[in-house]
Amino acid sequence: MWIEGKKIICIRSHSQGIFKEGEIFTLKGVYKDICKCSILKLDIGFKTDRFIGLCPLCNERNIQEHGNAWLFNETLFKPLDEDFAEEICSNFEKEFKENKITILN
Numbered sequence: 001m002w003i004e005g006k007k008i009i010c011i012r013s014h015s016q017g018i019f020k021e022g023e024i025f026t027l028k029g030v031y032k033d034i035c036k037c038s039i040l041k042l043d044i045g046f047k048t049d050r051f052i053g054l055c056p057l058c059n060e061r062n063i064q065e066h067g068n069a070w071l072f073n074e075t076l077f078k079p080l081d082e083d084f085a086e087e088i089c090s091n092f093e094k095e096f097k098e099n100k101i102t103i104l105n
Contacts, residue, residue, distance in 0.1 A: 001079060002030045004029060005026065005027065008042070008078065008089060009080045010022060011077060024080055025045060025077075026044075027043070028043040028071060031043070034055075034071065036058045040059055042072050042073075043069040043070075044077075045059075046069070047068045049068065056073065057073065088100075
């Protein structure tokens with residue numbers, strides 16, 4: 001399901017506003033066994049010197065040190081496949097037409 005180098009889309013905003021629903025990222029890495037739960041942690045390109053926190057699912061305190069990558073739970077994202085991207089574009093075009101919004105160059 002998760003393939004490094006592929007685009008993913010945020011389906012739920014980060015609790016501290018780090019990223020928002022609908023934002024698209026390139027998956028940099030996938031990590032497992034970071035905490036006790038079976039949720040994978042994703043590297044989407046955010047960096048930190050050292051991030052200590054609690055997993056929101058299992059509440060285990062963990063130190064995430066993977067080349068300074070700030071890792072996030074996979075539950076916040078889904079792969080951005082071509083069908084989904086077409087749906088986003090279609091909905092966007094429909095919204096513009098319904099609201100009669102014109103893009104000026």
